[in-house]
Amino acid sequence: MSADGVPSAELGANGNDTAGGSDTAGATAAETPPVRTEWPLWEIFIRGQHGLNHRHVGSLHAPDAEMAIGNARDVYTRRNEGTSIWAVRSADIVASAPSDKGPLFDAAESKVYRHPTFFDIPDDVGHM
């Protein structure tokens, strides 16, 4: 709605191959990539209560950001779980490689002193 024409332009680029499709009947299958039928994947983060962080709850398919939020509302907040939704294209997430697990994490293994467990916290501080 807000981006008038954008969806149809994208779909047109996929569906109507006016450059070569209409006159060469035989060779099109080899030339044109198969039409993508799956919507892109989105990772969904929901904030359950004010003050808590957004938490990853799962993923879903949607054609664009607006619909990703709408779908997330229907798929992940049916039972009144959320006060806020983030949707991130799965393709935009950068992840560490499983093969890097050793170099990344092994070095921290024997360093218990990095855990802040050696302090006495007064009772009246409450939850930290």
Place this chain on the structure above:
Amino acid sequence: MTTNTATPNPSAGPDPSDALSGSLLRLGDNGLILGHRLSEWCGKTPALEEDIALANTALDLIGQAQLWLELAGECEGDGRSADDLAYRRDASDFRHALLVEQPNGDYGRTLVRQFLFDAWHLPTLRALAASSDARVAAIADKASREVAYHLERSTDLIVRLGDGTDESHARMQGALDALWPYADELRGADEAERALAADGIAADPDAVAAAWEAHVGEVLRHATLVRPEDGRGRYKGDGRRGRHGEHLGHLLAEMQCLPRAYPDARW
């Protein structure tokens, strides 16, 4: 099955409580029948996300129907529960608009049906939320929050698919042309309903129709869909008098078969 208990007093004049229970039945039946239609899609929609969204809408509508029918039964005073009204009436006792019983067709037709209904449903409920009858106002207030989202969703999809590809545009226009004649009945009102509106109990049908016009007109323009002419493709039904189309019998046969076969079943 209902003939023994359901005979309304034929000599009764314009009894306001009859008018109210009739109006409540209509609200309940609209939700029940449309909710059932939507439930037929469960597991079969084009995408998982749509499946869940549509099932959510169906559950909202059926939940609302339960509240309306319960109140309708109460106003009737014949001791019928919401379940009795949902499962033990015959086609001619249902009071919903013909639009909602129309078959699902393709996904586009389901969405157009939903959109035309939602655009009527929301202004109706918002007006009913200010009803002088506190019971009506309470149900309408709860329902209108759900329906606001229904309308937002169906509006968005109408624009996306209307202004989408040639194929989606053609399907949406076809669905609109086919369903448009039923929108007349939705926006109309009979004398009993006008009297209820004048008493501040029911929604003012003219205000609802104006809100419907404004929203539908604007959305169709955004969706590049052509508004069909009014008054074409006339049909002979009249949901208020229980004159329904051929599809309702099949729908009820499926919806009611369990309680009809096992009348005392509990679950």
